[in-house]
Amino acid sequence: MVYSADDKRYEMMTYRRSGKSGLKLPAISLGLWHNFGGIDKYENGRAMVRRAFDLGITHFDLANNYGPPAGSAEETFGRILRDDFRTYRDEMIISTKAGYYMWPGPYGEWGSKKSLVASLDQSLTRLGLDYVDIYYHHRPDQDTPLEETMSALDLIVRQGKALYVGLSNYSPEMTLEASRILKDLGTPCLIHQPQYSMFARGPEHGLLDVLEEEGIGSIAFSPLNKGILTDRYLNGIAPDSRAAGPSVFMNPSELTDEVLNKVAKLNEMAKERGQKLSQMALAWTLRGGKVTSALIGASKVSQIEDAVGTINNLSFTDEELARIESILA
Template sequence: MVYQADAKRYEKMTYRRSGRSGLKLPAISLGLWHNFGGIDKLENGRQMVRRAFDLGITHFDLANNYGPPAGSAEESFGKILKNDLKPYRDEIIISTKAGYYMWPGPYGEWGSKKNLVASLDQSLTRMGLDYVDIYYHHRPDPDTPLEETMSALDLIVRQGKALYVGLSNYSPEMTLAASRILKGLGTPCLIHQPQYSMLARNPEHGLLDVLEAEGIGSIAFSPLSKGILTDRYLNGIAADSRAAGPSVFMSPNDLTEAVLGKVTRLNELAAGRGQKLSQMALAWTLRGGKVTSALIGASKVSQIEDAVGTVGNLSFTDEELARIEQILAE
C-alpha cells in the first residue's frame, strides 16, 4: 500500500523558530543514532519514521557514522525516503554530521575541509539526496584551524549540498568564535546540538547564553539521559534493557541508587502533572523557549507517540520547577 501522510499531521505538533533564522523545527525531532542500522529491522524503522511524520515530526537527524555498521542508518533512511517520504521531501528537514571516525587514514575524521566535503558526498549518496537541510560539524578538531573547518561548511552551502550549517559538542567559547567566522563568511550558524537533560546540564554554564546572544537555535540530544528519565528503570534493570546489554552508551554504573532515587521522586511529580516521566523530562528541556527542539531516539512507535504527547503540556509552575531543582540537588 502506498503511504499517504496524515492530513492533520501539522495540528499535532508545535513548531519553534531556530534562533533568528527563518527555519522552524518541531518541538520533538527524531534521531536515528540507534535502531536504524544494518543490524536492525528496516520495517520497524520504517514504521517509526512514518508514524513520526504523521504526528508532525518533520525533522530527522542522522550522522555519517550512525549504524552500526557506520553509514547504515543513512542507507536505511534513504530507503524509507525513497519508498515512503519522497513526495514529502520539501516538508522534511534532514540533517547529518561529520567529524567522528568514519574511514581509515588521515582524512576519515575530525574537521579538515577534505573530510567534511568528502563525508557529505558519501552521505548524500547513501541517502539518495541532492542536498541535506542541515550539515553539522560533529565535534571540534583541536588540530585543524577553526577558519578551515568553518570555511568548509560555508563552501558546502555555496555548492548547494546543504541549506544550513550547525555545530555539535562545541564549548561556549568555540561556539562564539565559530559563529563569528561563519557570519563573516555569510553563512550564519543555524543551530547547535549539545547533550542536555535534567541529569546533564552543562549547556547552562555559558552555552545557552552564547546561543541566545548569537541568534543560534539549539536541539538537545539525549534529553531523556539515555532512557534513565523514563519509567524504564523504576523497578530495576530489566533483562532486555540497554543497561543490561552490551551497549557502550549505557551501563549499570549509570543507574546508581542515588540516581534511581531521584528518578522515582521525579516520576511522582510527573504523575501529579498528568504526564509520564519521559514527557515531563522533555517538557523540562524545552521550558522557557531556550531550546528549539528535543531530539529523541526510539525503538518502537509507542515511544514516539508518548514524546509527541508532551507538546500538550510544556508549561511548569514556579513550585514545580523549584521541586525539580530540590530533587536533583538531593
C-alpha cells in the same frame, strides 16, 4: 501498502523558530543514532519514521557514523525515503554530521575541509539526496584551524549540498568564535546540538547564553539521559533496554541507588502533572524557550507517540521548577 501521510499531522505538533533564522523546527525531533542500523529490523524503523511524520515530526537527525555499522543508518533512511517519502521531501528537514571516525587514513574524521566535503558526498550517496537541510560539524578539532572547518561548511552551502550549517559538542567559547567566522563568511550558524537534560546541565554554563546572543537555535540530544529519565528502570533493568545488553552508550553502573531515588521522586511528580516521566523530562528541556527542539531516540512507535504527547503540557509553575531542583540537588 503505499504510504499516505496523515492530513492532520501539522495540528499535532508545535514548531519553533531556530534562533534568528527563518527555519522552524518541530519541538520534538527524531534522531536515528540507534535502532536504524544495518543490524536492526528495517520495517520497525520504517514504521517509526512513518508514525513520526504523521504526528508532525518533520526533522530527522542523522550522522555519517550512525548504525551500526557506520553509515547504515543513512542507508536505512535513504531506503525509507525512496519507499515512502518521495513526494514529501520538501516537508522534511534532514540533517547529518561529520567529525567522528568513518574511514582509515588522515581524512576519515575530524574537521579538515577534505574530510567534511568527502564525508558529505558519501552521506548524500547513502541517503539518495542532492542536498541535506542541515550539515553539522559533529565535534571540535583542536588540530585544524577553526577558519578552515568553518570555511568548509560555508563552501558546502555555496555548492548547494546543504541549506544550513550547525555545530555539535562545541564549548561556549568555540561556539562564539565559530559563529563569528561563519557570519563573516556569509553563512550564519543555524543551530547547535549539545547534550542537555535534567541530569546533564552543561549548556547552562555559558552555552545557552552564547546561542541567545548570537541568534543560534539549539536542539538537545539525549534529553532523557539515555533512557534513565523514564519509568523503565524503576523496577529493575528491562530485558529490552540499553542497560541490559552490550552497549558503549549505557552502563548499568550508571543506575546507582542515588540516581534511581531521584528518578522515583521525579516520576511521582510527573504523575501529579498527568504525564509520564519521559514527557515531563522533555517538557523541562523545552521550558523557557531557550531550546528549539528536543531530539529523541526511539526503539518502538509507542515511544514516539509518548514523546509527541509532551506537547499537551509544556508549562511549569515556579514551585514545580523549584521542586525539581530540590530533587536533583
